[in-house]
Amino acid sequence: SSSYLxxxxxxxxxxxxxxxxxxxxxxxxxxxxxxRFSLKDLEDKWKNNWSIIENQISA
Structure with missing residues (x-):
């Protein structure tokens, strides 16, 4: 599990x-x-993914 961390x-x-x-x-x-590109959408997706990662780490 340490290598996973x-x-x-x-x-x-x-x-x-x-x-x-x-x-x-x-x-x-x-x-x-x-x-031309909706950077707001990209940022929201990135932040959502990041919060999922943070929840998994703290779990």
């Missing part, structure tokens, strides 16, 4: 890295890109 921690770090990269891209690209 290590994998989970690595996955969390990886996800946070992707998320911070995504936030940086969003700031760089700006509102033109945001008009």
């Amino acid at each position: 290590d994998m989970t921690r690595q996955n969390m770090r990886f996800s946070l890295g992707i998320f911070s990269f995504y936030q940086g891209m969003r700031l760089e690209i700006g509102s033109n890109w945001e008009r």
Whole structure:
């Protein structure tokens, strides 16, 4: 079970890295890109997935 926890921690770090990269891209690209793609939907999905992960970890 300890190896599973290590994998989970690595996955969390990886996800946070992707998320911070995504936030940086969003700031760089700006509102033109945001008009074409619904970033709000993506963020809501990401946050929902994250809360599911957090619930599984704390369970």
